Structures are given as structure tokens and as C-alpha cells.
Amino acid sequence: MFDPVEKLKEFVRHPSISADSKFKAGMTGAREFVAGLLTSIGFVVEVVPTDLHPIILAHRSGPAHWPHVIIYGHYDVQPADPLNLWQSAAFEPEIRGKRIYGRGTADNKGPLMTHIAAVGRLLERRPDLPLRITFLIEGEEEIGSPSFPKFLHSYRDRLKADFVYLSDTGIPNEDQVVFTCGLRGLVLFDVEITCARSDLHSGLHGGVLRNPIQAVSELCASLHTPDGRVNIPGFYDDVLDVEPWEREQLAGLGTDMEKYRQFLGIPAFHTPPGYTPFEAVRFLPTLEFNGIGGGYQGEGTKTVIPSKAFVKISCRLVPNQSPAKMRELLYRTVRERVPADVTLRIVDQHEGTPYVVVPPGRSNTPKDQSPVLARAFRSADKAVAEVFGRPPLYLREGGSVPIIADIKRILGLDSLMMGLFLPDDNLHAPNESFHLGVMEKGMRASERILEGLASGA
Amino acid sequence: MFDPVEKLKEFVRHPSISADSKFKAGMTGAREFVAGLLTSIGFVVEVVPTDLHPIILAHRSGPAHWPHVIIYGHYDVQPADPLNLWQSAAFEPEIRGKRIYGRGTADNKGPLMTHIAAVGRLLERRPDLPLRITFLIEGEEEIGSPSFPKFLHSYRDRLKADFVYLSDTGIPNEDQVVFTCGLRGLVLFDVEITCARSDLHSGLHGGVLRNPIQAVSELCASLHTPDGRVNIPGFYDDVLDVEPWEREQLAGLGTDMEKYRQFLGIPAFHTPPGYTPFEAVRFLPTLEFNGIGGGYQGEGTKTVIPSKAFVKISCRLVPNQSPAKMRELLYRTVRERVPADVTLRIVDQHEGTPYVVVPPGRSNTPKDQSPVLARAFRSADKAVAEVFGRPPLYLREGGSVPIIADIKRILGLDSLMMGLFLPDDNLHAPNESFHLGVMEKGMRASERILEGLASGA
Numbered sequence: 010m011f012d013p014v015e016k017l018k019e020f021v022r023h024p025s026i027s028a029d030s031k032f033k034a035g036m037t038g039a040r041e042f043v044a045g046l047l048t049s050i051g052f053v054v055e056v057v058p059t060d061l062h063p064i065i066l067a068h069r070s071g072p073a074h075w076p077h078v079i080i081y082g083h084y085d086v087q088p089a090d091p092l093n094l095w096q097s098a099a100f101e102p103e104i105r106g107k108r109i110y111g112r113g114t115a116d117n118k119g120p121l122m123t124h125i126a127a128v129g130r131l132l133e134r135r136p137d138l139p140l141r142i143t144f145l146i147e148g149e150e151e152i153g154s155p156s157f158p159k160f161l162h163s164y165r166d167r168l169k170a171d172f173v174y175l176s177d178t179g180i181p182n183e184d185q186v187v188f189t190c191g192l193r194g195l196v197l198f199d200v201e202i203t204c205a206r207s208d209l210h211s212g213l214h215g216g217v218l219r220n221p222i223q224a225v226s227e228l229c230a231s232l233h234t235p236d237g238r239v240n241i242p243g244f245y246d247d248v249l250d251v252e253p254w255e256r257e258q259l260a261g262l263g264t265d266m267e268k269y270r271q272f273l274g275i276p277a278f279h280t281p282p283g284y285t286p287f288e289a290v291r292f293l294p295t296l297e298f299n300g301i302g303g304g305y306q307g308e309g310t311k312t313v314i315p316s317k318a319f320v321k322i323s324c325r326l327v328p329n330q331s332p333a334k335m336r337e338l339l340y341r342t343v344r345e346r347v348p349a350d351v352t353l354r355i356v357d358q359h360e361g362t363p364y365v366v367v368p369p370g371r372s373n374t375p376k377d378q379s380p381v382l383a384r385a386f387r388s389a390d391k392a393v394a395e396v397f398g399r400p401p402l403y404l405r406e407g408g409s410v411p412i413i414a415d416i417k418r419i420l421g422l423d424s425l426m427m428g429l430f431l432p433d434d435n436l437h438a439p440n441e442s443f444h445l446g447v448m449e450k451g452m453r454a455s456e457r458i459l460e461g462l463a464s465g466a
Numbered sequence: 467m468f469d470p471v472e473k474l475k476e477f478v479r480h481p482s483i484s485a486d487s488k489f490k491a492g493m494t495g496a497r498e499f500v501a502g503l504l505t506s507i508g509f510v511v512e513v514v515p516t517d518l519h520p521i522i523l524a525h526r527s528g529p530a531h532w533p534h535v536i537i538y539g540h541y542d543v544q545p546a547d548p549l550n551l552w553q554s555a556a557f558e559p560e561i562r563g564k565r566i567y568g569r570g571t572a573d574n575k576g577p578l579m580t581h582i583a584a585v586g587r588l589l590e591r592r593p594d595l596p597l598r599i600t601f602l603i604e605g606e607e608e609i610g611s612p613s614f615p616k617f618l619h620s621y622r623d624r625l626k627a628d629f630v631y632l633s634d635t636g637i638p639n640e641d642q643v644v645f646t647c648g649l650r651g652l653v654l655f656d657v658e659i660t661c662a663r664s665d666l667h668s669g670l671h672g673g674v675l676r677n678p679i680q681a682v683s684e685l686c687a688s689l690h691t692p693d694g695r696v697n698i699p700g701f702y703d704d705v706l707d708v709e710p711w712e713r714e715q716l717a718g719l720g721t722d723m724e725k726y727r728q729f730l731g732i733p734a735f736h737t738p739p740g741y742t743p744f745e746a747v748r749f750l751p752t753l754e755f756n757g758i759g760g761g762y763q764g765e766g767t768k769t770v771i772p773s774k775a776f777v778k779i780s781c782r783l784v785p786n787q788s789p790a791k792m793r794e795l796l797y798r799t800v801r802e803r804v805p806a807d808v809t810l811r812i813v814d815q816h817e818g819t820p821y822v823v824v825p826p827g828r829s830n831t832p833k834d835q836s837p838v839l840a841r842a843f844r845s846a847d848k849a850v851a852e853v854f855g856r857p858p859l860y861l862r863e864g865g866s867v868p869i870i871a872d873i874k875r876i877l878g879l880d881s882l883m884m885g886l887f888l889p890d891d892n893l894h895a896p897n898e899s900f901h902l903g904v905m906e907k908g909m910r911a912s913e914r915i916l917e918g919l920a921s922g923a
Contacts, residue, residue, distance in 0.1 A: 206731025226686035274663025
């Protein structure tokens with residue numbers, strides 16, 4: 010078996026920045042590196058072209074009655090700027106203390122290497138393991154996976170499996186693994202309001218017409234109640250109830266409100282009543298203003314009544330809210346609340362479906378849950394408890410990972426998301442690193458998870 | 467006497483763009499041209515250096531009991547871009563039909579030439595006219611007259627006079643002269659609201675803290691009532707009552723609401739109750755939003771909770787509102803209406819005092835009005851009626867001309883503002899022009915106004 014840390018260094022040395030076409034060689038290098046590594050542990054590797062960066066598909070086939078797991082990861086990384094803030098070069102991996110530093114070490118090359126090494130070790134030890142494994146490793150995750158849904162549709166038949174397994178989420182500390190069981194969805198749109206046909210002199214015409222900044226402000230101000238809830242009738246109708254076991258799991262995280270408040274740099278939280286900040290961010294939908302603009306924005310002054318103003322709105326959705334239904338409710342509300350004598354334009358932006366997967370044996374576990382998925386969860390629970398010395402937590406998260414909902418929607422598969430990166434791994438930032446202790450325990454846990462899954466076949 | 471139209475052409479040929487240092491030669495040329503012209507009609511000319519563009523001061527002295535009028539004008543012009551939209555070159559004056567085309571023809575070289583020519587003719591005819599005249603012609607009007615207040619302070623003793631006479635305002639058509647009797651003032655400031663210490667991911671943190679765009683929107687939305695009034699107790703306390711004669715004068719303007727609505731390109735006016743749009747713009751103060759900004763403003767989306775948002779606010783003030791007092795009221799209101807748990811920063815911007823001068827014989831004419839000013843108004847009324855065939859109108863305007871309030875504040879002088887440019891003169895735009903019929907009648911009227919003023923001495 011290869012040395013996982015040495016191989017991770019090699020992987021990180023390929024500057025695979027998907028957002029920047031100058032790094033095409035880095036993308037190709039990283040892809041060829043992964044393909045070679047998977048070939049070396051016995052996989053049949055296929056590189057699937059897309060409109061942009063090819064997807065690596067690697068199979069370990071077997072009889073149809075063997076369980077089939079798809080292991081997801083991505084070989085692309087974020088840009089490394091600002092380069093001058095790195096203590097060691099972004100693409101020259103360096104081990105300092107318990108950590109390996111370099112762009113992509115935590116997101117996602119380290120966690121992906123963890124699983125490739127686990128599979129390598131496992132298959133070396135048990136070459137006859139009754140488990141079908143497909144690695145699905147894309148190169149566009151950091152730019153929003155634009156080619157991914159089309160690929161899933163085209164390869165639907167080849168991707169019939171029991172579930173998807175991945176590590177692209179976080180854990181609170183090196184001893185506490187978290188399985189992410191829910192993600193928020195998204196609906197995004199812009200509201201543009203036009204009043205006069207052009208910008209007007211505020212002296213010559215001020216006081217006779219509507220100002221679009223005022224109209225946009227009145228709309229925005231109407232969308233929340235003073236206590237922090239979204240002020241749209243029906244907004245919370247489809248929100249999945251929080252089960253007591255979910256609050257218990259969250260309590261196990263040992264969250265510290267005061268530390269979180271200091272991290273945000275705010276004097277006080279502003280959370281809907283009945284929810285702690287840690288609950289609100291996981292269990293409630295939001296309506297946020299991501300940007301607003303109109304009129305003069307420079308230094309000093311310009312005495313203009315602008316013709317136009319806009320606001321960019323995003324809603325995080327939770328299970329079981331539907332992006333299409335929420336979009337309709339939101340647009341209807343905006344239309345009702347904007348004065349009739351202005352010109353309103355609503356611009357669609359993208360959306361994402363919220364996602365939830367409930368581990369077996371919980372109050373709200375679906376009756377028809379796949380037995381292979383249930384077995385994977387049980388195997389994961391046991392393996393993590395043994396290796397990390399503490400049982401994992403099962404938590405929904407506030408963020409959105411659209412590919413997870415895409416996989417559910419297009420392939421019908423749930424995902425087992427084992428967190429591996431730590432809060433201080435500096436993802437997307439200078440001095441990104443991955444904890445080598447977590448990597449080693451992650452490999453051992455992943456090896457046991459897959460072995461446990463297979464042993465039940 | 468010189469030919470006023472030929473001299474105007476010569477004046478316009480100097481590209482005196484005060485905003486652009488590349489046009490220094492044009493500024494010098496225009497200044498020397500005016501100085502030469504004033505010398506040629508018998509004035510003692512002095513060029514007063516300032517931090518930027520010198521001011522021309524030209525005197526016709528006389529005994530202290532002669533009335534003393536200061537005629538104000540400016541020799542600088544707006545930039546001429548976009549040059550490709552000009553039918554004839556901006557600085558190659560051309561006569562087409564009844565108009566002379568070129569940058570500065572209407573603002574302010576044509577009206578200024580009108581008065582210089584009127585004075586020239588008058589003094590040629592009556593070399594012993596008992597009238598002291600001072601021309602005060604600045605070169606920074608189009609960039610906000612930054613050197614002007616300092617100059618007024620320094621030259622206070624040399625500028626003791628009875629009133630100021632100028633033409634830098636408009637008239638509705640070539641037969642109807644308007645004397646501007648009031649201007650709105652200004653108070654400008656920015657409001658900045660900061661919540662979190664940096665921009666935050668709206669998935670990871672959405673739903674737990676205040677969004678500064680929301681806080682700014684709630685502030686903005688609170689500042690008006692649905693019927694279009696400013697929603698600040700005390701905002702209208704010092705507003706000067708509109709006298710019935712003012713509404714009558716305005717009615718004489720023959721304003722057309724429907725045409726105005728179409729010009730603005732709005733489906734309906736939004737004017738405080740009890741005021742027509744034409745009244746509101748002249749007689750009421752406003753609170754306008756000139757610009758708003760925060761978060762992401764580009765194409766597409768960025769799911770961020772911004773750290774900061776701002777709005778730029780300007781209030782037009784009317785007599786007798788004090789900028790300092792209004793600023794205090796506005797800041798107190800903002801502080802009261804912004805939630806306590808955000809960081810508020812109010813940034814002072816500039817201000818201007820509103821101005822009003824009441825012609826003699828009106829219901830609200832001050833008892834202590836200067837007899838020379840009163841005589842000037844009467845002379846102007848008679849001269850305009852005779853020359854234009856229709857009595858002038860006396861109207862307050864919605865715009866602000868800070869130098870008029872500066873002159874009142876620093877020199878204690880009122881201004882007689884005779885409008886001469888037409889709505890289609892394209893001030894500050896391509897194809898600026900000045901109507902030669904208005905110019906000729908303006909010269910005759912101005913000559914009679916000054917003669918009438920002197921004859922009463």
C-alpha cells in the first residue's frame with residue numbers, strides 16, 4: 010500500500026484551481042494523479058469529459074447482490090490568493106506539528122485521500138471483499154458543479170447504487186465526528202424597482218415622485234417581524250418539526266454561545282423566539298438580503314433621485330420546503346407589497362432543494378429506509394465510536410451542498426456525510442491545513458465502515 | 467459699442483472647463499476676454515487669485531450716495547462630453563435659426579454677455595449715470611464655487627453694495643420672464659450600519675444575527691408616511707407658510723401636470739397632500755435617498771450576510787429651516803430608530819441654507835426691506851413688462867444655489883435673479899444653445915432695469 014501522507018503531498022502539489030483557466034495543467038495533473046492512484050489499488054478508471062473539467066469515475070465491480078457504494082470527492086481546489094499570507098507555499102505541502110499545510114489539504118484532497126487509502130488498505134487485506142465501490146470525483150465543486158447534474162442524468166444507469174459516501178463537511182474538534190444529516194436549500198432572486206425614466210435632480214424634482222430606494226426599503230422592512238421571524242404568511246408552513254433527538258444531538262456538540270457571539274463580532278444574537286442560534290441556523294428557513302444598491306455610491310454626494318434600485322434576496326430552505334413553492338410565495342408577497350405605481354422586475358436566480366437523511370432507529374426514520382443505508386449508518390456509528398473513542402453526532406447543518414440534493418433527485422440516493430475537517434483548518438483561506446491525527450483515525454474508521462457494510466452482505 | 471452676438475461667439479470659443487485641468491488655457495483665455503471686454507466699456511478690472519480659478523472683479527465707482535449693484539456671473543462652463551452628440555462643435559459657436567449653439571451659450575456666457583452689453587449700451591448713452599456697478603465673475607461655479615465663500619469674506623469691505631443682480635436661472639418660454647425669489651437649502655449625510663465584524667456565509671450563519679441591509683431598510687422605511695410626507699415629528703415646524711400671492715404667481719406659469727408627469731416618466735405623482743407637484747417642489751422640504759449600498763452588487767449571486775450597509779440621505783430645506791437645527795433633528799431621529807445592537811455611523815456631508823427674497827408690496831414683504839432693492843424690483847417689473855409684453859412672475863424654485871445664500875450670509879445682500887434660459891437650452895448637455903431673441907430682449911430689459919434703478923437715486 011502507498012503512504013497516504015506522501016501521496017497527499019503529491020496530490021496537493023498539483024495546483025488544481027478550477028476557477029482559473031491558467032491552472033489547466035494543475036487540473037490535468039491532479040486528475041491524472043488520482044486516476045493513477047485508483048488504478049494502482051485495482052480500480053477500472055474512466056475519465057468522463059464535461060463542458061469544462063472532466064469527472065473521474067472508477068469502478069470496483071461485483072455481483073449485483075453485493076452492496077454498492079459511491080464515494081464522492083473533488084480534485085479541484087479554491088484559488089490560493091492572497092499568496093503573501095501563506096506561511097509556506099500554497100502548493101508546496103509542508104508538515105508542521107500535527108498538520109499538513111497547503112491549498113486543498115482539507116478541502117477536499119485530504120478527506121478524499123483518507124477514503125482512497127482506506128479502500129486501498131481494506132482491499133489489500135480483503136481482496137475478496139463483497140462490496141462494489143464507485144469513486145465519483147469531480148473537478149468543478151469549487152465553482153458550483155455546473156456539469157454535475159447533466160453528468161448524473163447521462164450516467165444514471167451506470168450509477169445505480171445503494172448510497173453515496175463522502176467527507177466534505179466539518180467536525181467541532183478532533184475527537185468528535187459529526188455525520189451531517191440535513192442541509193438547507195436555497196431560493197435566490199433579485200428585486201428591481203424603477204420609478205422615473207432616468208435619474209433626476211433632487212432639487213428640481215424632489216418631493217413629487219416615489220424614490221425607488223424608498224420602495225425597496227419599504228419592501229425589505231416588511232419582510233421580517235421585530236423578533237426576527239420572516240413576516241410572510243405561510244413561510245413556515247412546510248418546515249419539518251425538530252425531533253427531540255435532534256436537539257439532544259446538538260446539545261452533545263457542547264456549543265458555546267458566547268464564543269460564537271464573539272466570533273461573529275456582534276453585541277447580541279437576533280434569532281427567532283424558541284430557537285438557540287445553533288438551532289436556528291440548522292432547523293429554520295431564513296430570508297436574507299445579500300446585496301442592495303441604487304443611486305450614487307461614491308465618496309461625497311450627488312443630489313440625485315435614482316431611477317432604479319435593487320435588492321438581492323436569498324432564502325435558506327429547510328426540509329420539507331420546496332424551492333418552487335417557496336419561490337411562488339415569495340414572488341406573490343413581493344408583488345403585493347410593492348406600490349402599484351412603480352415598475353417591478355423580479356429576476357430569477359438559482360435554487361437548491363433542502364436535504365435530510367434520518368439515521369436508523371430514530372423517531373422519524375422513514376419506514377422504507379434502504380437496509381443497506383441503515384447498515385452503513387450502524388457500521389459508521391460503531392466504527393467511529395471505536396476509533397475516535399466517542400460516538401458520532403447526527404446533525405443537520407445550515408449550509409447548502411446542492412450536489413447532495415441533485416444526487417437524491419436524479420439518482421434517488423441518500424448520502425452518508427462523515428465530517429473530517431476542523432474549524433481551524435482554514436478552508437478557502439490562506440494556510441489551509443488538514444489534521445494528520447484526524448486523517449489517520451478517519452482512514453481507520455472509513456476502513457471499518459466499509460468492511461462492516463460489506464460483512465452484512 | 468461692441469456687437470454682443472459676435473462677442474458671445476468669441477467668449478464661447480474659449481473652452482473654459484473649470485473641472486478639467488487640461489483646459490487651463492481655455493480658462494485663462496475666457497478670463498482675459500471678459501477682463502478686456504469690461505475694460506473696453508470703462509470698468510477698472512482686477513483679477514483676484516484664488517486657490518484654483520481667479521475671480522474677476524470690475525468696478526465702476528462713484529459717490530457713496532449712488533446705488534451700488536453687484537452683477538454676478540461665471541466664466542466657466544461644464545465639460546462638453548459626449549462630443550459625438552453635438553451637431554456643431556461645442557467650442558465653435560454656430561447660429562442656426564433663432565439660436566446660438568455652443569457649450570456655455572446659455573450657462574452662463576450668454577446671460578452674462580446680456581448684462582455686460584446692457585451696461586455697455588447704457589453707459590454709452592448715459593456716461594454720467596449715477597450708479598455704481600461691480601461685476602463679480604467667478605470661474606468655479608460649475609464645480610461648486612469652492613473658493614467663493616473665502617473670497618467673499620476677504621473682500622467683504624470692497625463688496626458693500628445694495629443688492630446682487632444675476633441671470634443664472636430659467637424661464638418657461640421666451641415671452642415669460644421669471645424672477646426667482648426663493649431657493650431650497652440642503653442638508654446631506656450618510657448613514658452606515660455595521661453588524662457582524664466581516665461578511666458572513668449566509669448558510670452557516672443565516673438566521674442568528676441582524677442583517678445591516680435590513681436595519682438600513684427599516685430606518686429608510688420609517689422616514690416617510692404612506693401619503694408622502696416626511697415622518698419625523700418637527701420636520702415641518704419652521705416651514706414658511708405659502709402666501710396666496712405665491713400660489714397665484716405659480717398659477718400664472720401655466721404649468722401642465724400631464725406633460726410634467728410624462729417628462730418624469732412616472733405613472734403617478736407622489737406628493738404630500740394639499741400640494742400640487744409644482745407647489746411641493748418649491749414650498750416643501752424633502753427627505754430623499756440619493757444612494758444605497760451594501761453586500762454583493764454584481765451579476766448572479768453571492769450568499770453573503772454583509773457586514774455593512776449604507777444610505778446617502780439629502781434633505782432639501784425651505785425658508786426658514788436652519789441646516790444646523792435640521793441636522794440635529796435628523797441625527798437624533800436616526801439614532802432613535804436604529805436598533806441598539808448595531809454599530810451606527812453618521813457621516814456629515816455638506817449643507818446649504820435656504821433663501822428667500824420677497825418683492826415689494828406683497829403680504830409678506832419685510833417692513834425693513836432695502837429701498838434700493840425695492841426700487842430694483844419695481845424697475846425690473848416695469849422693464850420686463852414693457853420689453854417682453856408680459857409682466858414677470860415671482861417664484862421660488864426647488865433647486866439650491868448655495869452662492870446666493872453665501873452672499874446673503876456673508877455680505878448681507880439679497881439677489882435679484884432674472885431668469886433668461888429656456889427649458890430646451892440643453893444646459894449641461896450636448897447642443898447647448900441660447901435664444902437670440904431672449905438675449906436681445908434681455909439686453910433691453912436689463913438696460914432699463916439699471917437705468918430705472920439709477921434714476922431714483
